[in-house]
Amino acid sequence: MVKEQAGQVLAANLRALRAQAGLSMSELARRSGIAKGTLSQLESGTGNPTIETVFSLSNAFQVPVSTLLTERTAPEVVLVRGAGLDVLSSVAVDLRMFRRLDLQDTVFELYDQRVRPGAVQHSAGHPGLEHVVVTSGRLQVGPPNEPYVLDAGDYVCFPADQPHVYSTADEEPVVSVLLLQYPSDQVVSVLASCVSR
Template sequence: MLRAVTMGAGKLLGTNLRARRDEQGISLSELARRSGIAKGTLSQLESGAGNPTIETVFSLSNALGVPVSLLLTDSPPSDVVLVRSADIDVLSGEAIDLRLLRRLEHPGGLFEIYNQEIRPDAVQHSDGHPGTEHHVVLTGKMRVTTGGRTEELGAGDYLAFRASGPHHYEAVDGPVRSVLLLEYPPDVYPAPPGPHPVS
């Protein structure tokens, strides 16, 4: 079976955010306190309104202790899944546009695959989050700084690092297209009991 997956980030985020909050039994006020996001903004997001940024979604992920993909995807059951990047809403940050292509869950952990584009003349900062980041540059030149170390990656280059500490990216001499794989070990976001879906 072949199934094309489309994603409306705002509506899915709203639905999933409310579901995760209800599961954990926390109020909007408590989520606002944990995430540093205003209660009114959270209310808008839960209603499917607004245009969430990368920073907002990662703050909510950290506050709820769930992976980003749990907030942004549904789970299409299929043997073959076709994802058209053009059909996926863009999650934008200071310098990066991300499209979540796939969430892969199995007993050994969780993986999220993103189409990542880095815009020139800006730097994308991250305070850190769980897991390991894997980057493969498709076009352009990307500069990554993490753990006091800076590396420049060209087309075909690969870099991996633990993402728990501050890190940032920037495009060098024009835009960058790359694949970002976020890898979470099972002790960070344990898989639920029973069958382990590939979603």
């Protein structure tokens, strides 16, 4: 999806989630820590969301990131061209979401993740588990005080609800696959609680 289409998908999903939860723009700004003006731009499809913005909205609504970024479709064959994907960028990380998978009891989000040298990406935590496979470079990921160092071909899985970091272990960029995993009952109960608020 091109950037303009991705912005329109985010705008539609943001409006729908805010309406379902019965939240004013001011209340969503308070819960997410995002300025009302920025939220207004995102809802109109004219904003330029960062990784932090999308994860803040994910935490505010207590839904997977893919709930904000994807349209629901169920084709038998899915072909996603990386060149057409919108990139969410941050201090050290570029993410491109390939797909959301709703399985019987689990929701997965599949991302291409690139980590740039010279900076550290900090996450305060969010629901689910993170699975990371490094395809090139050396990655430091996990608890801020004792991150795991992964070489190409290495894999790690850790609870995402605690603070964690991403950075390169040397001066070379890192290419990796990120798979976010959420229990679907958590997603359903979270959506129900948003609607009942």
